[in-house]
Amino acid sequence: MKHIDPARYLEQPFGQLADLINAHAVNQPERIALDDSAEKLSWAETAALVNRIAAQLQADGLQKGQAVAILGTTTVRYALAYLGAIVAGGCAAPLTTSATPTQLANMMRDSGAMHLFIDNAKRAELLESGEALPALKHVMLDRAVDDAPMIFDWMAEEGAMPADPEVGPKDPYNIIYSSGTTGTPKGIVHSRQMRWYHAAVGEATGYGKPGQVTLLSTPLYSNTTLALFTPTIAYGGTIVLMGKFDCQRWLELAQAHRASHTMLVPVQYQRLMDFDGFDDYDLGSLTHKYCTSAPFSAELKAEVLKRMPGGLIEIYSMTEGGVVCILLCHEHPDKLHTVGIAWGGSEVITVDEQLNRLPAGEMGELVGRSQTMMSGYKNQPEKTEEASWYDENGDRWQRMGDIGKVDADGFITLMGRTKDMIISGGFNIYPRDLEEALMAQWGVADAAVIGVASRQWGETPVGFVVAEAGVTLDPEALKAATNATLGKTQRLSELRLIDELPRSHIGKILKTELRDMVGET
Structure with a gap:
């Protein structure tokens, strides 16, 4: 392993995450790197496991730049698979857990992956769906099942090290799939140079300092999460992972771990502000609170500034x-x-x-x-x-x-x-996808979907439907049937029947008028 000073190394125009991970194992072997409450690993343990995973990926034939698909709840082992893919010279392809089986199968095919790291819950859901899945090698994140080994049984022997994949700045680092696509998904490819810029944010941000802890409650398939995950790994800090956001649990973890850095989307800040007993928790360790992914109102920013310690970015x-x-x-x-x-x-x-x-x-x-x-x-x-x-x-x-x-x-x-994209709970929802799902239902002649303000989600999708002549539609039944074809984060919260959609003289649906209708109720 190279003996390097991570802070100085990160001042270079480009470098390798593998060098930093191994350096942390040498410089601070006992410091906790990853903790999801069920499992926690020191930097020495993390580096050893990441290297063994990377070595096995290479032994299985992973090519430089090839995708490694990951699907499941965010855990320590999920993070290990992600980092192992990068260190092996591959490209991490975390898949959206809320996507439908059809969407997930499309993502797997599009990525070109040969491996799928997956947990039992998502694997069972995919197999039960009957969807035709590409022939990927399944490696289980929690426990072995059938012919799919558990990650720690599958990886290379103790002490194994991957070969230098000789990756450069232009080689892919990750693919992030846009949520809400019903056909071929859009896979957003980020280069290793791009992620190096994300990692090398400077010592002034506090990452890796003694006692520095990043608390993450958004999923690792989201760029929102990577904005803090990547620099914390790069500078050798501690990451506490939550599989699912819960106000009380977040507050307990922030207090118990003396969290200094966190990333929350606006709806999470809103829920914390609304939570009974919020002021009973000691959050005095917070120095850097981040927010992104959705509109963040000036009123909510002001309340967070007033009630939560530390800077708000x-x-x-x-x-x-x-x-x-x-x-x-x-x-x-x-x-x-x-x-x-x-x-x-x-x-x-x-x-x-x-x-x-x-x-x-x-x-x-x-x-x-x-x-x-x-x-x-x-x-x-x-x-x-x-x-x-x-x-x-x-x-x-x-x-x-x-x-x-x-x-x-x-x-x-x-x-x-410029587009009518809806951002609900930090996730992007594309109205056209929901409109196509509505139009696929029996008896629907026309459909439109808009986003309306929601205290719980920030925004939520509301649909408008015109029935075919002579057809009587049940809006609740239609909503349920449509939602069954959509991903969890895409689902309609309300469906209204309307005689005719308002349109311009060139036939464009006037969604501003639909929003006015919602505002009148």
Whole structure:
């Protein structure tokens, strides 16, 4: 193993996560690296297990850059499989647990994986569905079943080390699949260089310092989680993982572990603020509280600042990349209505409906670029192009999907979304997918779905349906039948019957009028 100083190593333009993991095992072997309450591992144990997993992946024939699929509840072993894939030279492909069996099968095929690390609950769900699954080698995250070995029985012998995969900056690090796709999913590919930028955030952020603990309650298949997971691993901190968010349990863990860093989506902050007994817990160890993934109201930011210790940092970006905006809420209480300023060399401009660059300060569609841009959508170059904007020099920028403006101080205010994407509980829901599911039901002539404000979820999908002539529809039965075909995070919360959908003169559904209808009730 290389003897390196992780903090100095991370000052390089590029490096290998494997070197950092092994360095932590040498420099702080007894410090806890991963803890999910059921299982916890020191850095020495973590490095040894990650290396054995990586060595076995290579022995099984994993090729450089090949995907390794992972499906299950977030646990220590899930994290080990993820890190093992990276160290082996592969590409981690965590799959969304809320996706339908059909969606998951499509993701597996699209990824090109040969391995699937999975827990018993998800494996049983897939097998019971009857969905035709690709022939991947199953490795169980919890216990062996049938011909699928448990991860610790499958991995290479004690002391095994993987061969140097000789990966470079452009090689893939991970694929994150967009939620809410009914056909071929969009796999967002991130390069190792992109993740290196995510990891090397600097010592001032506090990662890896003595006593530094990151508490994570969002899943490892989400870029939201990786925003803190990656630098904590890189700097050798401690990560406490929750398989599912629960207010009381989160507060207990934050207090017991003296958590210093955490990432929560807005709906989780709201639930904590609403939780009886919140003020009874000692959260004085918190220094860095992060938020991303969904609209974060100025009112909620102000309440969090008032009631929770430590700094509050909002991150605005996309899994695809583009501009990265940071709002240090504790330093700018007069800017809580914004998402902050372009950060770390990021750039953002606005364009009009014809995609022409607008003068500075004018409201328009946001396009941005940064060091953390995706490589593209896997196997879907046409989708990558649709999401791109090119400047006069031919440089690619990411279309952010939002309407916004930049004030005189450089702070960005979001005015609305160019697309009608719904963000519910931190997860993206695409109305078109739900509309297609509704249209597939018997007796439906027309359908539209919008997002409405929800205290519980931030936003929630509401559907409108027009029945075929002579057909009487039961909205509750129709909603249940439709939801049965959707992923858990996609499901409609309400379905309304309507005589006719409001449309413009060119036939476009006027969703603003549908939102007004909801607002009238």
